[in-house]
Amino acid sequence: MKTLIVDDSKMIRGIERTVLATFGCKEIVESSNAADALRLLQSFEPDLAVVDGSLAGEGSAEFIRAFRQKFPRAAVILVTAQTDQASAVEAIKAGVTAYLVKPFTPDLLMQRIEEACGRLTRAA
Amino acid sequence: MIHQVKTAIVESIAELYDRMFSLDADAVSADTSPEESDLISETRLSGATEGTVSIRFPRSTARRLRALATGAEEDPSDADLIDLVNELTEMIVAGMRGRLGPAVVSASRPTVRFGLPRTHDAAGPQHDRWTMASDCGGIDIDAAIRSAPSLRFGNNQNRAAA
Numbered sequence: 001m002k003t004l005i006v007d008d009s010k011m012i013r014g015i016e017r018t019v020l021a022t023f024g025c026k027e028i029v030e031s032s033n034a035a036d037a038l039r040l041l042q043s044f045e046p047d048l049a050v051v052d053g054s055l056a057g058e059g060s061a062e063f064i065r066a067f068r069q070k071f072p073r074a075a076v077i078l079v080t081a082q083t084d085q086a087s088a089v090e091a092i093k094a095g096v097t098a099y100l101v102k103p104f105t106p107d108l109l110m111q112r113i114e115e116a117c118g119r120l121t122r123a124a
Numbered sequence: 125m126i127h128q129v130k131t132a133i134v135e136s137i138a139e140l141y142d143r144m145f146s147l148d149a150d151a152v153s154a155d156t157s158p159e160e161s162d163l164i165s166e167t168r169l170s171g172a173t174e175g176t177v178s179i180r181f182p183r184s185t186a187r188r189l190r191a192l193a194t195g196a197e198e199d200p201s202d203a204d205l206i207d208l209v210n211e212l213t214e215m216i217v218a219g220m221r222g223r224l225g226p227a228v229v230s231a232s233r234p235t236v237r238f239g240l241p242r243t244h245d246a247a248g249p250q251h252d253r254w255t256m257a258s259d260c261g262g263i264d265i266d267a268a269i270r271s272a273p274s275l276r277f278g279n280n281q282n283r284a285a286a
Contacts, residue, residue, distance in 0.1 A: 009207055009210070009211040010203075010204060010207045011190060011193055011194060011204070011207055011208050011211050012211060014194040014196065015144075015193055018194070018195060081215060081218035082215075082218040082219055082221070082222035085226075102215050102218070103139065103140045103143040103144045103215050103219075104143060104144075105143045105144075108143075
């Protein structure tokens with residue numbers, strides 16, 4: 001499974017990469033912001049995107065809308081802080097498959113990946 | 125109000141440590157010595173309650189927490205430690221706001237720097253300082269808050285009306 005991680009925190013990207021690798025993801029590409037992530041998508045076609053709910057610049061909802069237009073069948077997991085409710089609702093409307101509230105345990109992230117991939121498999 | 129803020133921060137840190145590091149964290153009396161190599165995060169609060177929450181991470185504690193979170197064994201760069209403290213502070217403050225209610229407290233994005241903590245005017249806002257102790261070492265919390273001016277003005281108006 002090809003996976004894109006978009007988060008401004010290197011630590012969070014590292015945690016997500018470790019969990020995704022445990023899940024069996026072999027092709028993982030990371031970006032610290034939405035603009036760079038969109039550029040990466042010109043040559044990388046992910047099955048799953050794990051996206052920070054508070055991306056600066058173009059923002060999470062804008063990024064997810066653009067991602068969805070390009071990859072309508074891919075799964076998107078939104079990772080959001082407890083008080084990002086307004087932006088989380090906007091991002092969910094933009095088309096996330098599952099969301100996860102920080103702080104999260106590796107098990108919770110694994111569970112969301114399984115849910116998102118299950119929906120991906122059923123939709124295919 | 126300082127007691128509610130402290131309780132919300134203590135609970136938020138305990139939840140964060142449990143979920144991200146599988147660690148217990150307990151509030152104890154402040155009992156550490158600041159050093160220039162420490163990382164200090166500062167978050168400004170506004171809304172019905174305004175003030176500042178400062179969190180001091182000794183470098184050794186930040187390194188241990190990062191190793192626990194990422195499994196990385198290499199010596200982290202200053203940028204890595206700033207990233208860790210920034211992210212942890214955002215989660216702590218988000219947890220605090222979730223417990224107090226966003227109408228009570230809104231918060232800036234944290235600023236993170238190396239150095240010594242600032243000192244507060246003892247005659248100013250309500251103030252509390254304590255340490256959250258864990259097996260990775262302690263972090264010091266310094267919360268200084270007061271009711272927003274509009275609320276204080278409103279209270280005066282109420283008293284005048286009475």
